[in-house]
Amino acid sequence: MSTNKKSSTLSEIAKIAEVSVMTASRALNNQPGVSEEKRAEILRIAEDMGYVANRIAQRLSGGKSRVIGVIAQLHTLYTSDLVLGIGSALRSSKYEMLVYSLSDTDSQPPQAIVSLLRQFVDGIIVILPFQSDYLVSLSDADLPIVTIDEGPHNNFPKIVADNYQGARLAIQHLANLGHRRIGFISGNNQLASARDREQAFRDMQAQLGLDTDPELVASGNFLQQGGFNAAKELLRLSDRPTAIFAANDISAVGAMAAIRDAGLNVPEDISLVGFDDVAVASQIYPTLTTVKQPSAQMARAAVNTIVAMIAGIEPASSIIVLPTELVLRASTRPLGEVVAMPNSKRPRHIKNRISPAG
Amino acid sequence: MSTNKKSSTLSEIAKIAEVSVMTASRALNNQPGVSEEKRAEILRIAEDMGYVANRIAQRLSGGKSRVIGVIAQLHTLYTSDLVLGIGSALRSSKYEMLVYSLSDTDSQPPQAIVSLLRQFVDGIIVILPFQSDYLVSLSDADLPIVTIDEGPHNNFPKIVADNYQGARLAIQHLANLGHRRIGFISGNNQLASARDREQAFRDMQAQLGLDTDPELVASGNFLQQGGFNAAKELLRLSDRPTAIFAANDISAVGAMAAIRDAGLNVPEDISLVGFDDVAVASQIYPTLTTVKQPSAQMARAAVNTIVAMIAGIEPASSIIVLPTELVLRASTRPLGEVVAMPNSKRPRHIKNRISPAG
DNA sequence: ATGAAAGCGCTAACAA
């Protein structure tokens, strides 16, 4: 089929086709100004020689590289999901994706990377880490940027999940099950998502007439250890909560460990709800009731937005909010329901069996 | 500080310093042929103007981009760990990392990406997916390539974990606990790692005089669902195994679900061991005894190798094998040991009624 | 020690 010798150049193609480089360029880029015969001929030759345009050169000469840069903290499960989603959304476009992974200690990319990306890519999708101040250093560029999630100093178009509504669903669910004393494990409040979830919790406390002791809010950090510590605190309360809502799934995993550590069971003694619906939520035991972020849709929205911006179309709205959804699993149950517990099987009040698939 | 206007160019720096572009280039690249005064002067100005070299241009003109490409399947937990490790290993070097994420359906990158990377990066680290045939299309390039894990058609320097030894450790551990009837859930046998682990299992069966019924080997695929199905098979055996060794952690997670589904408990009824030591291994309940892959070391070795190759140093050995290690957790226990179950540890039997709030 | 010239592979802008 195609000889894969040394990645031929445009001028080689042009020479063989006996046309100028520009004609070859136009033909290959589907631009007008080439006769159909020549175009076909050139395309054939290019195909034949396995020609692949050099994006570096294209970019340097003022063109597009057709590469989208993604900046993300890959060690965060939820962020990984988003990156995967962006990847597949991009696959149906003519763009490729290259990812820069923030280290877990760095909360912002080194200047070198920012410049590198700016030089090379046509647009950047940033999945916001805890700190996003560095974004301002990008803002004067003519490079399209879209962010997922919202942080301070963020003037770019953003894609967010409806965190507030999602958290409301979670609390409502617990309230429906009869819980009135619900603990909350907060996230990292530098992130709007964390603040929204907490606000929803507080609003629902008032709205539904739940217990409102301040000690019912324990501060976490979106990490497992933080969830563990926060849950420990909640369990130490003289009148401990009958349910806990953790600001994300990983915190909930930590909380579950703390609950077990205290000799209690989920959901018999304490119902537990997370947020995100990352893979581990359906892998742990009991499986975790959680609020699903629409990460695939968010990824697609981010891709659509950035592609439009690259095409010169300003996004209609500077913020797109996507709906969240409650996923019922086995970590919640009605308060006070008396259950017979067979030795061999855990009681299951929710029909969801353990799903083997992630 | 540094004005961040429009990313100044070499010629601007040169003009201000009143030298030629070449002199500026030499100064900034630490090359000989510049007087110390001029060098200092130029460096100062560059610093001052926030000059950042354009790697695209550097690369196009035959230089290095100082970027390492990584090709990986990010949706695999273990692979993610490796990528993170590569990132941090690289952080202490002058290289940056850009990741291309294979989709879970594609097992090889599109030609476009391969060309793109070849044009842009100084070297590529490939974390092998199940199929790696595409590697051959790279082999005639003068681009340094290192792979992690081993697949077919792989003539590049490779970094691997000692899968064989690790699996031996796992089986030995189970045998030490008294298990004689051990089931095995295989991985994807296109991968050498999967084959090595299975071989170790078979060798140990013979060596330790364990039960060797062929039905004790159930075929999985390194995925959760595969582990689930395989475990189901093993549990259906009339004389079912007392312990199961899964070829990776995700399979083990699936197996654990299957075991619970059958009304059995880990580790009381069945001991379970995984492989990899990904995050979920310590997040599930009970925590999973597993064989830890030295992913940080592997990442570092890959980085060292690729950096050396870029510098023109051929690696001493074409394969580097790093040791694995058994991590003891809660999913294994001595066969037949009668355990008293303290109320606080065995959740199933306790019944902490919660008084209604109010 | 310094600089001028040429070119990497491509694409805008302008001729013909």
Next chain:
DNA sequence: TTGTTAGCGCTTTCAT
């Protein structure tokens, strides 16, 4: 419709 001329920002080679 086609080709020519620049030039992206840098580095190599070859002068000086």
